[in-house]
Amino acid sequence: MTLPAYADDLGHQIYAIDTGFERARFDAAYLVIDNDRAAFIDTGHNAAVPRLLGTLSALGLPPDAVDWVIPTHVHLDHAGGAGLLMQHLPQARALIHPHGARHLVNPLALVEGARAVYGAEVVRQTYGTIEPIPQERVVQSHDRMEILVGQRPLRLIDTPGHARHHHCVWDARSRGWFTGDTFGISYREFDTAAGPWMFPSTTPVQFDPEALRQSIDRLMAADPQRLYPTHFSRVDDVPRVAAQFRALLDVWVPGALAVYGEVPADQAERLRRLEALITSTLLASARQAGVTLPEDTIRTLLQMDVTLNAQGIAVWLSKQAMRKN
Template identity: 25%
Template sequence: MAVGDFNAVSIGECRDIYAVDVGMYDLANHASVYVLDAPKPTIVEAGTGANAERVVHALTELGIAAEDVANIVLTHVHLDHAGGAAFLSRVCSNADVYVHEHGVPHLQDPDFLVERTKRLVGEEGWNRYYVQPGSIDAHRIRPLADGDVIDLGDRALRVRHAPGHAGHQVLLHSPSDDAVFTGDALGIYVPETDSIRPISPPPAFDAEQALADIETIRDLEPSTLLFSHFGAAPTGDRLDRAAEAIVEWVSTVQDARETAEADGAVVATFVDAVEGPDRWSNIVAETDTAMNVRGVLQYLDRQGGELPVGIARRE
């Protein structure tokens, strides 16, 4: 897909689901926002907000009036998923905004998330790829908890809490489509290489819980995975590969820490070794890598510096 394109998801049992490439970080094939053309039209995810007009364009091309959108559903409130929610809620003036109950305060007052994001991506990254998110009035927000159901008219999205990436993350299971919107629970899917890269942001990344979240998806037995980063893919062996990637990543950071003089040197080691795909700019690749290393280091600190048995690298 090219930036701004949207395609129907034609995998498995999926119907009337469209993936919009919003061009996050000026990259194609990195971030999806999904439009479900249902009796109660629904948007899943909102992107950073910098390119939210591409979602509105997709609605127009699909013949969905913005005022008819009933639901804007966020898998979590990190700003690459929720930064555009206030903009979309203004354009889609009749839509309810759904987010896990732990994320509700951040939609009403995003300042904490803005400052944390700036610390992670730096001022240059913020100015280049983000916009200041607005706040959303409390009466527009619908808090979610595990087991809740969102009615779309011809189908339902069933909510499962998946806090391994962040305490405010949920999975969205559509039994009618035999599909799960995965948020960041499985990491980043790179369709060009059919590979999965774990995401381990501070401060809440929990490797054991992340593996448990993968098992939550496995128990749902979906035939299709709808990644926020990026696109749709058959389930196949991708749950196994996502779990293996988490274990390998955490173990690799732990190994590096054992030989480094300080945690700053651990971060520098991985940043200096970045050799991402050509489509990644240095600013994205390096800030992304540093963030993920710091998330693992903080996780290890909470474990007393030792890897739990379930996270030890499998020989």
């Protein structure tokens, strides 16, 4: 068996597939196998579908071996290709969080939301046409739900904080969580001899720090040995990265509230200060984790995340202000 160059064998019959979204080793979909049955966890965008099917074929499995397609949530870098992929998998059902299922059955609102964040032309060029998933092929998840891939149990739990429509998937065989964006981001470019580095993803529009903390606590309660974040691939040394994640969140939230107190009416200046806060703390955290890349390289790799995280925190701040009023 020879895997394609874009796929990695992570052990335990789990394969990470680089979707090619944005840049190499940025966005992963996962293929989980047992007894010649399979599930995809996250799909990437439409352009990733040939890679997912190619990996399945390289492993000697036909399309009808796939029983489940499981987006961790419905953001388009995780689920944009789910509808197109389902068209190639005749036996598969899509297992979707109940707060997100309707958006993959009728993607109009999902696409409009992406256009509001990224712009219509970027969405068109990046994602193409988002194909709907027929309602009869959709199963809605619930907290602590368990499914089988072959004889392999996978358990789903509700994990809001990054998004309300987010669930994570526990694989007891590998003692690992497929975390989508709930447990944040860990790019392999930042790996050092000391281990990986991880930071939160607070992108628009449903960031909720308290819910996120509670979700991380639930994930850690399983004593995981590894994480499988969408951005990007397997992460070991879980207590270490959890401490990094929590430390940054504990700085960003009070820091953001302080920024709002200083410039409550100037949205542009508030966003600029949030980006500065996130950038400076990420640089310091990376250095503390042992990252020795040049600062300009770090800034370039993190530019998109800084922008989106600042926007997400700004939305959260606006919601907090509305509640007080």
